Amino acid sequence: MRSQDLEEMRRIPFFRSVEPGQVEAMLRGAFLQRFPAHVELIHTGEPADFLHVVVEGTVEMFSVHRDRETTLGVSGPGDSFILAAVLFDRPYLQSARALLASRILMVPADAVRQAFAADAGFARAIAENLALAYRGVIKELKNQKLxxxxxxxxxxxxxxxxxxxxxxxxxxxxxxxxxxxxxxxxxxxxxxxxxxxxxxxxxxxxxxxxxxxxxxxxxxxxxxxxxxxxxx
CATH class of the missing domain: 1.10.10.10 (Winged helix-like DNA-binding domain superfamily/Winged helix DNA-binding domain)
Incomplete structure (x- = not known):
């Protein structure tokens, strides 16, 4: 990753409360990739090797079962996915693809888990992210059912x-x-x-x-x- 890219990634809100040394450690092995529209980024059932953060563009979260497909959510700049799978080292429960040409930060899952264990600020940021995601799921469930x-x-x-x-x-x-x-x-x-x-x-x-x-x-x-x- 270029030095100017590293500076930009340090300013992502997700890293705002993290100790600088932990941010450096996570970004040291990270990748900043550009993806054209319609490219699939992750697939349901695959191991969660990276935490993905949308830097630019729009990403669709979706799932397929037999001959049916549905959109589960849409992520924009500053959003991360799929954090729970990364944190607990579990397979992805949904797939993701770029709706528009997108720039995605990919942080190795091991580095994320190490920072979670070592840095209280990062652990708090993750807890807040997961709590917001849970509230979003409840709101969406109510929206669909009511x-x-x-x-x-x-x-x-x-x-x-x-x-x-x-x-x-x-x-x-x-x-x-x-x-x-x-x-x-x-x-x-x-x-x-x-x-x-x-x-x-x-x-x-x-x-x-x-x-x-x-x-x-x-x-x-x-x-x-x-x-x-x-x-x-």
Missing amino acids: RSGLERLANWLLTHDAENGSTGHFDFPFDKKVLAARLGMAPEVLSRSFAALGAYHVVVHGPSVVIQDVAALRKLAHPCSTIDGTSL
């Missing part, structure tokens, strides 16, 4: 709009097929749902979304802080 597909889509639109400045206009960050899987619906159901949102003044033109009446969409979505977070 809402209709149309309500899930409405809340996703509100959340994504808020993340992009609450302008009421944004482009999809990934393919609609990925969004459908992320929301737990078939692509054709997603298309019908978008058509149904026309009554709530949501307009979709190719990759672009325009929310013309946020209040109407919020009335449909009923955003909830214990599902969607405090921003809605």
